[in-house]
Amino acid sequence: MSTKEKPAPALPDNAKIVSGAEAVILSLMAEGTETIFGYPGGAIMPIYDALYDYADQLNHILVRHEQGAIHAAQGFARVTGKVGVCFATSGPGATNLVTGLADAKADSTPLVCITGQVAAPLLGTDAFQEADVISITTPVTKWNIQVTDAADIPAAISKAFYLAQSGRPGPVLLDITKDAQFTKAPFSYERCTEVKHYAPKPPLSIAAAEQAADLINSAKKPLILAGQGVHLAGAHEELLALAEKADIPVATTLLGLSAIPSEHPLNVGLLGMHGNYAPNVKTNEADLIIAVGMRFDDRVTGRTDTYAKQAKVIHIDLDPAEINKIIRADVALVADAREALAALSVLAEENEHREWLQEFQVCMEKEYEKVVRHDLFPADEKMITMGEVLRFINETAEADSILVTDVGQHQMVASRYFNYRRRNSNVTSGGLGTMGFALPAAIGAKAGRPEAQVIAVIGDGGFQMNIQELGTIMQTGLAVKVIILNNNYLGMVRQWQQLFFEKRYSFVEMENPDFVKIAQGYGIRARKVERREELQAILEAVLESPHAEVLEVLVGKEDNVFPMVPTGACVSEIRLE
């Protein structure tokens, strides 16, 4: 149906006539949006013009690159549980969002991205800054739509917000043509509460929950694998209730970190390739695996044909497409993790698994002797280790601090050693493993939770992938703590070349700039530590300062991250050296 044939909508009393651009702003405000990360350009100018009038009500953070905008929106969403919002112009602005969309899709992060598009009559003409954004972003969005009519904007935005945050969350993109932004149309806003054929919250099957509870009650060696779904569902208390009642050890995936405090006695550590020794080994000894909101990523499972073959598997996931995708479930609970865990914690009997838990302890001690001790307390003659920096961070960090990590060795070390005390205190790029994520994500996290201490741990490689976002820190004054663990290498790749490519170091050594000077050029306080004796005091000063700080720490060039499950190996073949 063409727009001309559409019957004029019945105008509610409160409706006013506004431009499509203003409708965008009003719709965002109706959704409770307070912060937008963005970057203007030709095709989104009407929206920026409308924003000018609302600058006192909406906090727009001007980034330095659209990739920075979307990662910042991701960081914001991850720590607040709200939808992250970002703006970009057409063509290159929109294509610069693609990595962040893919990242948010992989990590189920709710985002609403709004891109400007050339005017509808120019679509398909290869107009200036025209790109087929809908086609380009289809595989990396949960939903996307092109809007060419101003009257459709409020409904499209409310649908976008609903889809982004309901069910399994994900990124959503609206591509709005410039003429739709200019045209005036009546505005009234109704929040979307359902979408045809879309069932975001499948009801929990009581029969399946009872079956699962039977397995839990009869298990001698149960193990919970907690993933990002615990955070997304806000199922932290229910997770603890089940684990404590039935005395079940809890291991987390990379994105599940902080679902249970690091120091909780039932927390047995990090799963996966560079996770802890105990949960990996014990995965292949457990008689019951209870997977909650995790999708058996290959970085977690290693070789699947030898993965937990001896165990029964309960898989709790909201997304039916995750069930039996990688690992067969004996009992599947397709439901919200919070609801499922609440039911299970009622149905499960009080229990004790002392001997089983003791076995984890033995493994942990082994890992401590072989790895942890050397990471945290290296010999005096060694250069500073990444682990050591984390030890000092733990000593100084505030109780509710948020750790943002980039991708590489430092990410694994930080994830292994950071003392997570607060839920949702871990922000990292998990599924996509996007270098360059941490600096903008930390900015977004700080914008979302200004009262919290936000510490970004970044490698010398990843820092340079979005280094321009120092400009955003400068302009906003967001007091992010940036700690660069500089080994002058693309360390993780170097480690693999060392271990699996006969030490043929192919293009991994970095000649780095003076990071301190660069940060100072942006007006940010910056320091560099090379000697162990200075580390603690300087780190304290950095973390206690009320300002944004950049701290470069020179660490051992060829240190490796262990333990490690080599690719193609099974989890119980995890190597400690």
Add this chain to the structure above:
Amino acid sequence: MQESFIFTISATADKTILGRIVQLFTRRNIAFQNLIASRPDDEANYHYRIEAKTTQRWAEQINKELRRIIGVAHAAVLRQEEVAWMPVALYRINRRQLPQPVLEHILLAHQARLLTADSESIVLEKAGDAGSSLALLEALQPYGVQEVSKSGAMIMAG
């Protein structure tokens, strides 16, 4: 083991859905044997019928991911023997070379139908599997077949 599977999807009239459907196959390096997109009447859902060779595992996974697409009302995956399916073939023949009695005989023997005719050529239509359309082609060959066109299978999945 690779087998032929039939995917049937019905979805709202959202322009982006076909792209989303196709991408679930192409990202796994699976080619289509047959793809039909239709909208039976203007207000109804779109129907997509896809035939593709893949493994049981991927067929099931793709089916679940099809259901996950916003706007998909229904998706199912079936084996060939579970569906009614029928390709249609059209044949253009030089009119002058095909005497009327022969034409009548062929139409009857092969259960074909005369679709259009002009002074130059006639077009026959035949619904049936590959074997029967080949048999008709062979019967027509001596009279000068100008063009053959075959549809993919029309599928009724119920």
